Amino acid sequence: MAERADNGQSPLPDVAVEIAGLHKWYGEFHVLRDINLKVARGERIVICGPSGGGKSTLLRCINRLEDWQRGTIVVDGVELTDDPKHIVAVRRDVGMVFQQFNLFPHLTVLENCTLAPIWVRHMPKKDAEALAMNYLARVRIPDQANKYPARLSGGQQQRVAIARALCMNPNIMLFDEPTSALDPEMVKEVLDTMVELAADGITMLVVSHEMGFARQVADRVILMDEGQVIEINAPKGFFEAPQHERTRSFLKQILH
Amino acid sequence: MSAISDQAYLRVLPAQKLPPPAERTGIFNWLRENLLSSPTNIVLTFLCILLFAWAVPPLIRFFLIDAVWSGTDRDACLASPAQMHPGACWAFVRVWVSYFVYGFYPLAERWRVDLFFVALTLGIVWLARLSTPRRDLGALYFFVGLPILSFILLHGAPLIGLPVVPTSLWGGILVTVVVATIGMVFSLPLGILLALGRNSEMPVMKLAAVGFIEFVRGVPLITVLFMASVMLPLFVPEQFAPDKLVRALIGVALFASAYMAEVVRGGLAAVPRGQYEAARALGLTYWRMMGLVILPQALRVTLPNIVNTFIGLFKDTTLVFVVGVFDFLRTVEAARADPKWTTPNTTVTGYAFAALFYFVCCYGMSRYARSVEAHLTRAGRR
Ligand SMILES: Nc1ncnc2c1ncn2[C@@H]1O[C@H](COP(=O)(O)OP(=O)(O)OP(=O)(O)O)[C@@H](O)[C@H]1O
Numbered sequence: 001m002a003e004r005a006d007n008g009q010s011p012l013p014d015v016a017v018e019i020a021g022l023h024k025w026y027g028e029f030h031v032l033r034d035i036n037l038k039v040a041r042g043e044r045i046v047i048c049g050p051s052g053g054g055k056s057t058l059l060r061c062i063n064r065l066e067d068w069q070r071g072t073i074v075v076d077g078v079e080l081t082d083d084p085k086h087i088v089a090v091r092r093d094v095g096m097v098f099q100q101f102n103l104f105p106h107l108t109v110l111e112n113c114t115l116a117p118i119w120v121r122h123m124p125k126k127d128a129e130a131l132a133m134n135y136l137a138r139v140r141i142p143d144q145a146n147k148y149p150a151r152l153s154g155g156q157q158q159r160v161a162i163a164r165a166l167c168m169n170p171n172i173m174l175f176d177e178p179t180s181a182l183d184p185e186m187v188k189e190v191l192d193t194m195v196e197l198a199a200d201g202i203t204m205l206v207v208s209h210e211m212g213f214a215r216q217v218a219d220r221v222i223l224m225d226e227g228q229v230i231e232i233n234a235p236k237g238f239f240e241a242p243q244h245e246r247t248r249s250f251l252k253q254i255l256h
Numbered sequence: 257m258s259a260i261s262d263q264a265y266l267r268v269l270p271a272q273k274l275p276p277p278a279e280r281t282g283i284f285n286w287l288r289e290n291l292l293s294s295p296t297n298i299v300l301t302f303l304c305i306l307l308f309a310w311a312v313p314p315l316i317r318f319f320l321i322d323a324v325w326s327g328t329d330r331d332a333c334l335a336s337p338a339q340m341h342p343g344a345c346w347a348f349v350r351v352w353v354s355y356f357v358y359g360f361y362p363l364a365e366r367w368r369v370d371l372f373f374v375a376l377t378l379g380i381v382w383l384a385r386l387s388t389p390r391r392d393l394g395a396l397y398f399f400v401g402l403p404i405l406s407f408i409l410l411h412g413a414p415l416i417g418l419p420v421v422p423t424s425l426w427g428g429i430l431v432t433v434v435v436a437t438i439g440m441v442f443s444l445p446l447g448i449l450l451a452l453g454r455n456s457e458m459p460v461m462k463l464a465a466v467g468f469i470e471f472v473r474g475v476p477l478i479t480v481l482f483m484a485s486v487m488l489p490l491f492v493p494e495q496f497a498p499d500k501l502v503r504a505l506i507g508v509a510l511f512a513s514a515y516m517a518e519v520v521r522g523g524l525a526a527v528p529r530g531q532y533e534a535a536r537a538l539g540l541t542y543w544r545m546m547g548l549v550i551l552p553q554a555l556r557v558t559l560p561n562i563v564n565t566f567i568g569l570f571k572d573t574t575l576v577f578v579v580g581v582f583d584f585l586r587t588v589e590a591a592r593a594d595p596k597w598t599t600p601n602t603t604v605t606g607y608a609f610a611a612l613f614y615f616v617c618c619y620g621m622s623r624y625a626r627s628v629e630a631h632l633t634r635a636g637r638r
């Protein structure tokens with residue numbers, strides 16, 4: 001936590017992410033329809049919903065991997081516009097973990113973790129390595145630091161990906177189905193890492209269908225379908241007394 | 257239902273671990289499995305042996321057994337009572353070999369060329385061997401240090417006591433190697449820029465890159481060379497026009513870069529989209545993303561194709577003679593016309609020597625590409 005506080009010069013706003021009136025089209029196809037969402041500092045949000053509902057697209061708008069046609073997104077007080085300065089500022093501040101890990105296969109685990117601190121934060125190599133070892137220890141794979149990603153199991157690769165994102169000392173972490181590509185026996189090690197991270201107080205937006213995880217750590221759970229936010233609710237209400245018909249049918253499908 | 261599915265089973269004794277059965281080895285087994293496995297195979301094997309027996313002994317006889325290895329003029333290579341059917345006239349190559357290597361480069365300055373060859377070899381070995389340390393420094397040496405050093409050595413620098421040797425005196429293998437190396441050193445970065453331009457989202461960049469690549473690829477090298485040498489003076493006043501060799505170099509480098517661009521583009525297409533996204537999500541700028549994440553992977557997968565392009569480039573250098581540059585093949589051409597050495601076998605020997613030189617160089621590159629490919633497959637890092 002201490003490392004994170006010195007990130008911005010000014011104190012961070014209480015609202016980590018503010019999305020207002022967001023619309024996005026792929027050609028004729030309306031992927032995101034009127035999304036409005038305020039995420040408080042330190043809040044943990046889990047987004048679920050049927051495939052193709054626009055969950056990934058929404059997450060990818062938050063660090064501007066995708067652009068949009070209408071609406072605004074403000075991240076830690078910086079409004080995302082076409083201005084490359086704003087985009088880079090937001091990306092330095094927002095870590096992202098992908099379903100397919102997306103580790104750099106030509107670099108060792110340690111080099112994967114130090115790349116951005118060295119080239120984006122201009123940190124001396126020694127410091128970057130110390131920082132990376134610190135985070136690799138936290139995700140419990142410091143002994144794999146000099147291996148190439150292809151030599152690691154899926155669960156280990158995903159934990160490296162989490163460490164790589166944390167090395168930028170982000171204030172916000174985005175997770176896009178971090179456990180969907182993993183064999184069942186590896187899901188737990190990654191979820192445990194994420195639970196620890198949540199306990200640290202970092203702001204998290206997680207697209208996931210791991211309902212146990214959602215119950216355990218989420219402050220709010222969101223159901224997205226057909227590009228719309230259908231329901232936002234505290235986990236207890238979301239799972240035990242869902243308000244919307246689609247939430248009920250979705251929960252029935254995935255919980256049997 | 258059936259008797260089989262009703263049978264329950266429980267292992268009582270563990271199955272033993274056994275060594276694999278001995279492989280059938282030995283020369284006869286190898287012959288049978290590889291050369292004589294089927295009637296077609298047997299026929300093909302014997303046809304090949306016949307072809308071999310028909311073609312190879314006369315070649316060996318001509319180029320090795322009956323060859324003349326020493327002598328001072330044509331008499332050594334002409335038929336005489338002692339040697340009724342003289343073979344290849346290697347004596348001619350021995351006498352002329354320094355001309356083949358240096359052209360008219362002044363005798364007293366040839367050590368500079370030798371030093372250049374040594375410096376170049378060092379650079380190639382440093383870069384090409386995957387196991388050598390600090391290959392990043394090697395790249396810096398090859399792409400920055402070596403060109404400067406070579407220019408000072410070959411062209412001369414009166415300030416430090418190296419007299420200028422005009423390029424009109426350069427020739428032979430020196431010129432071939434210089435043209436090929438410069439072509440390679442410039443075509444790779446230029447090709448990368450063109451490939452990035454072609455993939456760019458900026459329409460103007462894209463159009464310029466596509467236009468250049470398609471134009472150059474649609475025109476024979478000989479035309480590009482003529483244009484570089486004939487059309488350049490139309491734009492630049494004669495006294496500022498670069499000399500003949502530089503014009504040829506520009507032509508070759510531009511030509512090769514268009515092909516290199518397509519090769520690099522193929523490599524870029526092999527890098528998954530997730531790599532771009534991960535790099536951008538970390539806040540890397542476009543050039544850092546390309547330089548640190550995308551290109552290292554793209555160039556690695558496409559290295560065999562890059563070397564292939566280099567092989568083509570190396571052979572294409574023989575065309576620079578059309579603009580009056582004396583490359584290796586041209587020196588062989590010139591030497592075989594020497595009246596002192598006119599014999600029936602001089603020309604054949606000269607060309608055989610040239611063929612041998614090009615073959616050794618190109619085969620070396622090809623072997624290298626193969627070994628890198630095998631290495632990458634073994635390493636299995638995608
Ligand atoms: N680049 C693109 N071009 C066109 N359509 C796209 C593109 N990317 C996504 N889509 C479409 O947008 C819709 C939403 O995609 P998105 O990936 O956000 O869904 P998701 O909720 O993450 O689904 P999943 O659970 O399958 O990951 C899908 O119908 C998808 O086909």
Ligand SMILES: [Mg+2]
Pocket residue numbers: 055056057176177
């Ligand atoms: Mg998705």
